[in-house]
Amino acid sequence: SQQGEEDPQALSIQEGENATMNCSYKTSINNLQWYRQNSGRGLVHLILIRSNEREKHSGRLRVTLDTSKKSSSLLITASRAADTASYFCATENSGAGSYQLTFGKGTKLSVIP
Amino acid sequence: NAGVTQTPKFRVLKTGQSMTLLCAQDMNHEYMYWYRQDPGMGLRLIHYSVGEGTTAKGEVPDGYNVSRLKKQNFLLGLESAAPSQTSVYFCASSYTLLGQRNQPQHFGDGTRLSIL
Numbered sequence: 001s002q003q004g005e006e007d008p009q010a011l012s013i014q015e016g017e018n019a020t021m022n023c024s025y026k027t028s029i030n031n032l033q034w035y036r037q038n039s040g041r042g043l044v045h046l047i048l049i050r051s052n053e054r055e056k057h058s059g060r061l062r063v064t065l066d067t068s069k070k071s072s073s074l075l076i077t078a079s080r081a082a083d084t085a086s087y088f089c090a091t092e093n094s095g096a097g098s099y100q101l102t103f104g105k106g107t108k109l110s111v112i113p
Numbered sequence: 114n115a116g117v118t119q120t121p122k123f124r125v126l127k128t129g130q131s132m133t134l135l136c137a138q139d140m141n142h143e144y145m146y147w148y149r150q151d152p153g154m155g156l157r158l159i160h161y162s163v164g165e166g167t168t169a170k171g172e173v174p175d176g177y178n179v180s181r182l183k184k185q186n187f188l189l190g191l192e193s194a195a196p197s198q199t200s201v202y203f204c205a206s207s208y209t210l211l212g213q214r215n216q217p218q219h220f221g222d223g224t225r226l227s228i229l
Contacts, residue, residue: 030215031215033218041222042205042220042221042222043203043205043220044220045217045218045219048215088155090156092215100146100158100161100171101158102158103156103157105153105155106155
């Protein structure tokens with residue numbers, strides 16, 4: 001079953017603009033992670049935010065987490081053509097022995113030069 | 114340092130044939146995972162392993178078997194392939210020990226499997 005659901009499914013922006021992707025989930029979590037997948041490649045981990053954190057930064061990435069709304073957002077600032085990829089959120093659900101990640105369906109980002 | 118390596122990268126099978134997908138990691142990670150990725154479905158967990166000699170079922174385990182005889186290797190087997198198993202298969206690993214959460218997963222580049 002899908003835990004995270006990304007919104008929008010697809011996003012097209014001009015180079016230099018900011019891109020915002022949202023993720024909603026259903027159950028309580030230990031952490032939420034964002035991954036990037038370039039076409040024909042595996043997923044690459046971008047950033048992890050723990051359930052007791054509200055915001056986290058990494059370079060041009062900013063992630064927020066609102067556990068009361070069960071939602072997260074990923075902001076990519078000053079986008080580049082190389083940011084073109086699919087972005088997935090994944091949740092590690094809380095509960096004994098739960099070390100698995102549940103992935104959403106992804107947001108396909110196109111950055112136009 | 115190769116990370117996570119999957120072989121083969123591509124394969125075409127006929128219905129009913131069997132095959133084994135190999136995943137190898139050189140990061141000394143305890144946990145390893147097999148996912149399948151289908152269009153519009155995201156990644157779904159097939160099986161995972163929390164250490165050498167142990168395996169467990171994920172969300173979609175039917176039709177697959179796995180083995181983890183060595184810590185660095187995780188094998189995914191299809192005993193009798195079906196067209197519904199046409200997919201891209203990803204292996205991942207993480208440094209996750211009991212009691213230590215919040216670890217990212219490292220992925221291979223996938224095996225593209227078509228079953229006719």
